[in-house]
Amino acid sequence: MPQLKSEGFTIEDIYQLPEGQRVELIDGVAYNMAPPGRIHQKLISNFTRIIGNYIENNRGDCEVYPAPFAVFVTADDKNYVEPDISVICDPLKLNEKGCYGAPDLIIEVVSESSRKMDYATKMNLYSNAGVREYWIVDPQKERTTVYRFEEDMAPIIVPFSQDLTAGIYKDLKIKVSELR
Numbered sequence: 001m002p003q004l005k006s007e008g009f010t011i012e013d014i015y016q017l018p019e020g021q022r023v024e025l026i027d028g029v030a031y032n033m034a035p036p037g038r039i040h041q042k043l044i045s046n047f048t049r050i051i052g053n054y055i056e057n058n059r060g061d062c063e064v065y066p067a068p069f070a071v072f073v074t075a076d077d078k079n080y081v082e083p084d085i086s087v088i089c090d091p092l093k094l095n096e097k098g099c100y101g102a103p104d105l106i107i108e109v110v111s112e113s114s115r116k117m118d119y120a121t122k123m124n125l126y127s128n129a130g131v132r133e134y135w136i137v138d139p140q141k142e143r144t145t146v147y148r149f150e151e152d153m154a155p156i157i158v159p160f161s162q163d164l165t166a167g168i169y170k171d172l173k174i175k176v177s178e179l180r
Contacts, residue, residue: 070098
């Protein structure tokens with residue numbers, strides 16, 4: 001994703017951008033967001049539906065939000081992201097503008113323009129901010145990289161053909177190959 005300028009952006013600057021221009025702010029650096037492709041959107045739609053249905057069927061308290069949904073992942077004004085999918089289990093983190101604090105589960109679907117951001121920059125941001133679990137769904141490599149930060153484990157690589165399980169929902173199983 002191309003940077004808008006080298007540094008010094010705040011969340012206030014994000015709200016001053018022209019209508020429809022989407023950017024993410026990480027450590028004061030703003031990154032343009034490329035429009036998603038069809039497979040990207042199909043995966044997001046299916047993940048949102050499956051996780052939402054799971055929560056509803058199990059009378060869960062968590063809520064699932066697909067992008068664009070504002071996540072103010074840290075308490076400062078230098079970080080603002082729009083994860084592809086955010087699952088938030090603490091209703092006190094939610095208000096009309098979005099989520100204030102770390103979601104419990106974040107899912108990012110990789111595209112060529114977001115590869116470095118998803119695997120490095122966002123992984124570090126989410127780990128340091130207290131996100132419990134982070135999935136990087138990579139259609140090109142046909143695998144999902146799962147970080148369970150609260151368990152302090154090495155990442156788990158799950159091929160699309162195998163069941164993917166959520167740490168926050170032990171009995172939720174998703175086979176990504178069936179979502180495309």
